[in-house]
Structure formats: C-alpha cells, structure tokens
Amino acid sequence: MNLFSQLLPLIFSANFLSTVIRVATPLILCAMAACIGKQANVQTITYEGMMLFAALAGTLGTSYTNSLIGGIITGIIASVLIAAIYGYFNIYLDTYDTLLGIAMNNFSNYFTIFLLFVLIGRKADSSTVVSYNYPIINIPIIKDIPVIGTILSGQSLVTYFAIISVFVAHFIVYKSTLGLRIRSVGRSPEAASSLGIDVRKTKMIAMLISGVFAGLAGEFMSMSYISFFTKNMVAGRGFIGIAASNLALGRPLYGLLYALMFAVSQVIANQLQMLQFTYQFANMIPYIITIIGLCITGSAEMRKEKMGGKAKDDKKKKGKEEVKAE
Amino acid sequence: MAKKKGYTSTTQIEQRFTIIRAALAIAVSLLFCFVLIFISSDKPFSDIVTFIVAPLTSKSRFALLLIRMSPLLFTSLAMCVLFSANTANLAVEGAFYMAAFSSAAISVLENFLPAPFHFIVACLAGCVGAILVLLIPAVLELKFNANIVVCSLMLNYILNSLGNYLITGPMRDNGYSKEATKVIAQSAKLPIIYNVGGQKVHLGLIIGIVCCVIGWFLIYKTNFGYEARTVGQNPEFAKFSGINVGKVVVLGSIVAAIFCGIGATSEINGYYRRMEWDVPTGYGWDGIMISILAGNNPLLCIPGAAFLAYIRTSADVLNMTSNIPVEIVNVVQQVVIIMIAAKGLLAGPQQKAIVANAKRNAELQAKEAAAQGESPSDKEVQA
Numbered sequence: 001m002n003l004f005s006q007l008l009p010l011i012f013s014a015n016f017l018s019t020v021i022r023v024a025t026p027l028i029l030c031a032m033a034a035c036i037g038k039q040a041n042v043q044t045i046t047y048e049g050m051m052l053f054a055a056l057a058g059t060l061g062t063s064y065t066n067s068l069i070g071g072i073i074t075g076i077i078a079s080v081l082i083a084a085i086y087g088y089f090n091i092y093l094d095t096y097d098t099l100l101g102i103a104m105n106n107f108s109n110y111f112t113i114f115l116l117f118v119l120i121g122r123k124a125d126s127s128t129v130v131s132y133n134y135p136i137i138n139i140p141i142i143k144d145i146p147v148i149g150t151i152l153s154g155q156s157l158v159t160y161f162a163i164i165s166v167f168v169a170h171f172i173v174y175k176s177t178l179g180l181r182i183r184s185v186g187r188s189p190e191a192a193s194s195l196g197i198d199v200r201k202t203k204m205i206a207m208l209i210s211g212v213f214a215g216l217a218g219e220f221m222s223m224s225y226i227s228f229f230t231k232n233m234v235a236g237r238g239f240i241g242i243a244a245s246n247l248a249l250g251r252p253l254y255g256l257l258y259a260l261m262f263a264v265s266q267v268i269a270n271q272l273q274m275l276q277f278t279y280q281f282a283n284m285i286p287y288i289i290t291i292i293g294l295c296i297t298g299s300a301e302m303r304k305e306k307m308g309g310k311a312k313d314d315k316k317k318k319g320k321e322e323v324k325a326e
Numbered sequence: 327m328a329k330k331k332g333y334t335s336t337t338q339i340e341q342r343f344t345i346i347r348a349a350l351a352i353a354v355s356l357l358f359c360f361v362l363i364f365i366s367s368d369k370p371f372s373d374i375v376t377f378i379v380a381p382l383t384s385k386s387r388f389a390l391l392l393i394r395m396s397p398l399l400f401t402s403l404a405m406c407v408l409f410s411a412n413t414a415n416l417a418v419e420g421a422f423y424m425a426a427f428s429s430a431a432i433s434v435l436e437n438f439l440p441a442p443f444h445f446i447v448a449c450l451a452g453c454v455g456a457i458l459v460l461l462i463p464a465v466l467e468l469k470f471n472a473n474i475v476v477c478s479l480m481l482n483y484i485l486n487s488l489g490n491y492l493i494t495g496p497m498r499d500n501g502y503s504k505e506a507t508k509v510i511a512q513s514a515k516l517p518i519i520y521n522v523g524g525q526k527v528h529l530g531l532i533i534g535i536v537c538c539v540i541g542w543f544l545i546y547k548t549n550f551g552y553e554a555r556t557v558g559q560n561p562e563f564a565k566f567s568g569i570n571v572g573k574v575v576v577l578g579s580i581v582a583a584i585f586c587g588i589g590a591t592s593e594i595n596g597y598y599r600r601m602e603w604d605v606p607t608g609y610g611w612d613g614i615m616i617s618i619l620a621g622n623n624p625l626l627c628i629p630g631a632a633f634l635a636y637i638r639t640s641a642d643v644l645n646m647t648s649n650i651p652v653e654i655v656n657v658v659q660q661v662v663i664i665m666i667a668a669k670g671l672l673a674g675p676q677q678k679a680i681v682a683n684a685k686r687n688a689e690l691q692a693k694e695a696a697a698q699g700e701s702p703s704d705k706e707v708q709a
C-alpha cells in the first residue's frame with residue numbers, strides 16, 4: 001500500500017504522460033505496421049526483426065553517411081528488406097509463417113550482433129561510434145502552455161511521425177484503393193482474386209508498407225530512445241505491437257489506444273523499479289499485460305465465431321465493452 | 327498396389343524431396359556461412375578449412391562436440407513432440423531454463439538421498455518445473471484462444487526475468503563470487519563416461535539418446551503418437567474422428583516438458599558444478615532448428631543435434647583462432663530453418679517428378695495388363 005501511495009503522485013503528473021508518449025512511440029509505429037499486416041492477413045511476428053535491423057542500420061547509417069537523412073533512409077531500407085525477404089518466403093514460397101517468423105527474428109538478433117562485431121569490433125553496443133539522433137522538436141506556441149506543453153512539446157521527431165503514422169495507416173487502410181484491395185485480400189483471397197486483384201502482390205505491398213513503419217519504430221530505439229545500438233534492444237516491443245494490433249482487430253485508431261495502454265504499463269513498471277520494487281518483477285509487467293490482452297481478444301474472437309449471422313456484430317460490440325470495463 | 331515392385335508411390339517421391347530439401351538447406355546455409363567468413367575474416371581460406379574440420383582435429387574437441395550435443399537432444403526431442411501435434415509452443419526455451427532451477431533446488435541438498443535416487447528426484451523436480459511452464463501457453467490457447475506463439479514468446483521474457491531474480495536473490499550462494507546456486511551435491515551428479523583433455527562427457531548424452539528412442543516410439547508406435555500426428559496433420563479431421571484435441575495438446579505439452587526436465591537436470595548435474603545460468607540458454611531455439619531438420623522424427627534428432635554441435639564446436643574454435651564471432655552459427659541455423667520450412671522451394675520439380683512418376687506407373691500398369699491379355703482396359707489407361 002505504501003508503494004501504491006508513492007506511485008500515485010508519479011502517475012498523475014505531466015512528466016508521466018510525456019514519458020508514456022515517448023515510450024509508446026515504437027509501440028504505436030509497430031502496431032500500425034502490424035495493423036496493415038493483419039488487414040492483409042499476413043500473420044507475421046517478424047516486426048521484432050525488422051525493428052532490430054532498422055535500429056542497427058539507422059544508427060550506423062548516420063555515422064557512415066555522416067547525415068541524419070542518410071541514416072533514416074538506410075534504416076528504413078534495412079527494415080523493408082527484411083519485410084521483403086519475409087514476404088517472398090511466406091507469400092511466394094509458401095513457408096509456414098510461425099517458423100519463418102521465429103527464424104527471421106533470431107536471424108536478425110544474431111546477424112545484427114555479427115554485423116556490429118565485423119563493422120566496429122564490439123558485440124554489445126555501438127556506443128563508441130559517433131552517430132546522429134533524431135532532433136527534439138519544440139512546438140512554438142504549445143510549448144508554453146503549462147501541462148500540455150510538457151506532454152506534447154519537446155518530443156523526438158519520430159514521436160510526431162508515430163502520431164502522423166496512425167492517420168496515414170488509417171487513410172491507407174480505409175480511404176485508399178490500395179487499402180480496399182488489402183482488406184479484400186485479407187478477408188477473402190478467393191473473392192479478391194476473382195475480381196482480378198493480384199493477391200500475392202497486394203500482400204507483398206502491405207508487407208513492404210509495414211516494413212516502413214517498423215523501420216521508423218526501430219530507428220526510434222537507437223536514434224532517440226537511447227543514442228546508440230545495443231544488442232537485442234527491441235526486447236519484445238515488436239510482439240507488444242502485434243498484441244496491440246490484435247486487440248484492435250487491425251484498426252489503426254484503436255491500435256493507437258492499445259499501444260498507449262501498453263506504454264502506460266511499461267512506464268508504471270519503470271516507476272516501480274525506481275521505488276525499490278524488485279526490478280525483475282517490474283520488468284514482467286508489460287509482458288503479463290500482453291498475455292492478458294491476447295487472452296481477451298482470443299476469447300472475444302472465439303465467442304464471435306460461435307455466434308452466427310447478425311448477432312455476430314452485436315456480440316462483438318459487447319465484447320469490446322467488456323474489454324474496456326476490464 | 328502401392329507396394330508392388332517397380333512402382334514408386336507419390337509419398338516416396340515426397341519423402342525423397344524432403345531429404346533433398348534438407349540437404350539443399352544445409353548446403354545453402356553452409357555456403358552462406360562461408361560467405362560470411364569470407365567477409366569478416368582476414369585469412370578466409372584457412373578459416374574455412376578450420377570450420378570444416380576443427381571438431382575432428384583433436385580428441386578434446388570431439389569430446390566438446392559430444393558435450394554440446396547432449397542438451398540439444400532433449401530440446402529437439404521436446405520440439406518434435408510439440409510440432410507433431412502442431413503446437414507451436416515456443417516456451418521450451420523457458421521451460422528448459424526453469425527446469426534447471428527447480429531441479430537445482432533439489433540437487434544442492436547435501437545428504438538428501440543416495441546416489442541414483444537423488445538424481446532421479448532432482449529430475450522429477452525439473453519435470454514439474456517444465457510442465458508448469460509449458461502448460462501455461464497450451465491452456466491459454468485452449469481456454470482463451472490466445473495466440474500460442476506470441477503467448478509463449480512473452481512467457482519466455484517473463485521467465486527470463488524470473489530466472490534472473492532467482493539466481494541473484496533467493497537461490498544465490500552468497501559465499502561465491504559469481505551469481506550461481508550452491509554446489510550440486512555429489513550424490514546428484516551424473517557419472518562421467520569419457521574424459522579427455524579436461525573435456526568431460528557425462529552420462530547425459532546416453533540418457534538423451536535413450537530418450538530420443540523413447541520419443542520415437544511414443545510418436546510413431548503408440549496411440550497417443552498417432553492421435554498427436556493426426557491432430558498435427560489435420561485438426562479438423564482429428565476433431566471429427568473423435569480425437570480429443572485439447573487432451574492431445576495438453577498431453578503433448580506434458581511429454582515435451584518431461585523431456586525438458588530430464589534434459590535440464592542432466593545438463594546441470596552432468597556438466598556444471600553449480601547452476602549458473604543467469605540468462606536462458608538458447609537450447610530451446612536450437613531444438614526448433616533440429617526438429618525441423620529432422621522432420622519431427624526423434625531418431626533423426628540424433629544426427630541433427632550432432633550436426634549443430636559440430637558447427638558450434640567449429641565456431642568456438644574459430645572464435646579462438648580468428649576474429650569471427652560465434653554468432654555466425656546462430657545465423658546459419660536460421661537459414662537452415664527458413665530453407666527447410668519453405669515448402670514452395672523445389673515445388674516445381676517435385677510436381678514434375680510426381681506427374682512423371684504417375685505416367686510411368688500408368689505405363690507399367692498398362693504393360694502388365696497387356697501381358698495378362700486384358701486388352702479392354704489397356705487403351706483407357708494409356709490414354
């Protein structure tokens with residue numbers, strides 16, 4: 001109880017919300033990537049790997065090209081490349097997605113360490129390399145408003161990208177021709193194919209777009225969250241993004257909400273650590289919340305499948321309300 | 327007619343292509359490995375030679391290979407059981423890690439039980455730990471339809487923290503400089519079967535091989551194995567033919583966990599003086615690669631584990647003699663998995679071979695029919 005009373009003032013402060021938004025950045029971007037993947041029914045868990053590669057390529061890219069833009073571009077290219085490899089094997093060579101996903105994630109994990117060692121002779125991190133970071137943006141007028149200024153202004157450029165990305169993802173999925181195709185391919189590949197849509201190509205495009213979002217998420221890790229690459233630095237954020245998109249049923253705007261929810265749990269975990277709470281247990285919190293989230297979506301889906309016809313949608317809404325209540 | 331002389335069945339061709347694909351996967355990944363060595367090394371040719379022959383160049387290196395092989399047997403076996411039932415429960419990594427803790431809690435007790443029984447009880451404790459872990463994702467999937475892959479991966483992260491907590495806190499021997507448990511009691515240790523140049527091969531290797539044989543029997547010769555494979559191949563069909571899918575998945579997880587428990591206990595009580603894993607070992611991931619390479623056949627896990635242990639030992643030697651990081655093996659491993667899991671690879675040639683074979687079979691059939699003088703059906707078959 002004592003711990004709780006210490007925690008409360010920390011939670012109800014502008015700094016807390018500002019930290020939440022910062023921590024949420026990679027989760028939001030990854031959730032958007034996962035939302036687009038989910039809409040196209042490409043069930044991948046490789047976002048983790050994409051993010052890791054982007055993190056490495058981004059930070060080393062800035063140092064080799066000696067410019068921020070160069071790093072940003074190399075990072076995104078690396079991530080899209082991983083997405084393309086995944087897409088090629090999964091979509092064109094019909095590879096079992098779970099295995100491919102695990103293999104690609106582990107591949108990224110070890111290959112980044114390998115590359116790091118070959119390129120700069122260190123295995124743990126790239127802190128010895130001089131690299132550029134994303135700039136911190138102070139929004140002119142907003143920064144002077146007391147509470148809102150602390151929360152919204154003074155964040156990294158990627159954070160604003162992340163917020164924009166939600167609308168971009170929403171636009172792509174719901175307002176563009178491509179989105180219509182992606183959704184139709186995801187829901188019913190046969191029907192889409194009978195209308196002349198190239199199912200494989202559409203899935204591949206969705207995968208590449210996901211790659212761009214995941215790339216930004218990865219770059220945030222090594223070019224903003226901390227200023228260098230450390231091995232396995234993504235640490236499950238890719239999976240949390242997937243969980244958020246699953247909870248949101250692939251809808252970007254809801255994805256934002258769930259990503260924020262996970263970020264809150266992560267920040268509380270960090271705060272608990274500072275209050276002498278055993279840090280290993282605090283570290284578990286985001287993962288436990290993810291598992292609970294998966295259980296909630298899973299059972300909601302199961303209930304949905306059991307209901308037929310029109311009752312389906314009503315039930316779904318009810319399920320959602322329960323989720324919120326919990 | 328499938329067994330008639332001179333005929334090749336479609337299944338046989340499929341099996342042949344499975345082997346070709348495995349060989350191709352190993353070849354491509356080794357090639358990839360050589361490319362990596364070429365990029366990262368300053369003396370690539372001698373390094374590649376070292377990589378190929380290193381484990382066979384001295385007895386102690388060969389012993390090291392055998393030592394590395396034994397834990398791989400258990401985790402690959404556990405993955406075989408899970409994958410046969412098509413359960414992508416990836417918590418084997420965490421289960422192996424936790425089993426090491428729960429068995430170490432028993433193993434460190436001095437004057438607990440006489441020699442073989444102490445080890446057996448420690449094994450049981452390990453099994454209990456592993457079962458508790460592996461059942462979590464299985465039950466969550468059955469009860470709440472939670473995505474088992476992501477769930478088990480999240481569980482691994484949680485167990486990583488839990489293990490770290492245990493080894494730095496309650497289970498730590500404070501009188502020792504590193505983070506480790508107390509010394510494993512002599513009565514719980516596994517005997518050394520081959521000792522050369524300081525590399526002690528322990529009985530765990532034999533236990534692992536025996537377990538693989540048991541696992542093969544379990545998957546291919548028992549009712550449970552048949553049900554598990556049916557569930558694995560076609561869950562809908564299994565459901566309609568009256569197999570209790572939930573029961574099979576739970577039982578499969580328990581069996582896999584038992585192998586994990588035995589494996590972790592043998593590894594700790596055979597090789598280590600204290601339980602000193604402060605992070606998970608990665609053997610669970612290795613198990614995935616081996617079981618895929620072995621096509622979920624536990625007997626083939628033995629050469630599979632030997633292969634991985636071989637390249638691991640090579641990489642270790644390279645790590646000492648050159649500037650190539652050990653991670654090269656983990657990278658190569660993933661390439662093997664991807665190549666084998668790619669069903670579409672060689673799909674064209676396989677289809678051609680099946681069609682050609684069907685034609686040849688039809689011709690053979692027609693000839694036989696002609697020889698027997700049954701001319702009416704003859705023309706139809708040829709057409």
